[in-house]
Amino acid sequence: MRPEPGATRRFFREAIARALREEMRRDPSLLLLGQDIGAFGGPYRDFEGLLAEFGAARVRDTPVAEAAMVGLGVGAAAAGARALVAITYMDFLMPALDPLVNYAAKLRFKTAGQLAAPVVVKTTAGAKGQGVAHSQCLEAWLMNVPGLAVVAPSSPGDAYGLLKTALRAPGPVVFVDHKRLFPLSGPVPDEEATIPFGVAAIRRPGRDVTLATYGWMTHPTLAAAAALADEGISAEVVELRSLAPLDIGTLAGSAARTGALVTVEEGQLPCGIGAEIAFRVRESVPALAVARVGARPVPVSSNPALEAAALPDAPRIAAAARRLLRPSAGETA
Structure with a gap:
């Protein structure tokens, strides 16, 4: 199938990497934190090439410590940077709910808008043969939190546009992808484009x-x-x-x-x-x-x-x- 004019067919992981690359070029304060996102290029290869371009100061491999990862990302965002924290399995977002829910989502409310935490937690949900602790979809839990945006694309084009919007958002966003989406390909706009939140x-x-x-x-x-x-x-x-x-x-x-x-x-x-x-x-x-x-x-x-x-x-x-x-x-x- 040929992509429509003005678009190129890309894999889901390529669309994510492109959005990250463009936003890191646009905003020098944007940091990436995650397990194996550096030289390895991410568990799904969705961070491929970013370490070579932006260096280890901005593309940081972390230990397997989700609470610390999200805490660092939220703290960096509150201090004036932007951060994306990659959680390989949504199941393990649970240890990190304290900094995300009790601090990031409430920060601008607690400070009358003087502080915010522009952090994106990118996490991969869903089942694909990996068992009880690596297969859950917990999006409904997150929808219950005032001040927290939650988005979930189904295609490379939407992953690209929604992630760019998330990386420019004033407050915390959880970007939910799915293991079964990474092998898919689809049209992605050739020109930079964003997709607004709240539009089905x-x-x-x-x-x-x-x-x-x-x-x-x-x-x-x-x-x-x-x-x-x-x-x-x-x-x-x-x-x-x-x-x-x-x-x-x-x-x-x-x-x-x-x-x-x-x-x-x-x-x-x-x-x-x-x-x-x-x-x-x-x-x-x-x-x-x-x-x-x-x-x-x-x-x-x-x-x-x-x-x-x-x-x-x-x-x-x-x-x-x-x-x-x-x-x-x-x-x-």
């Missing part, structure tokens, strides 16, 4: 049901929409891109047109992103029919068969839409 994208128009999702789950959701189209069901796919802030306007507009909403996430359903979306959209569209699809309530196994059984996929998403639109069919998701 309609990836496939439809008239019968709205499928709302984000990140890697955008891809199986689009596959589900294609399968439903073969059965005469027209599904509109809305990709959130930004989780905090949420673009409720686009979601509510789509749901008002279709009258049915299915939310899709790889994380757990209780207190999840789908629950938040469903309630807030129903405030605007009271008669809306709603269903949620997420991970089964079990830890994600490293066994391939058990991992697949725990996670949402295109057939489960399509089944949820059918059940919502055709309750008499009795199909379960």
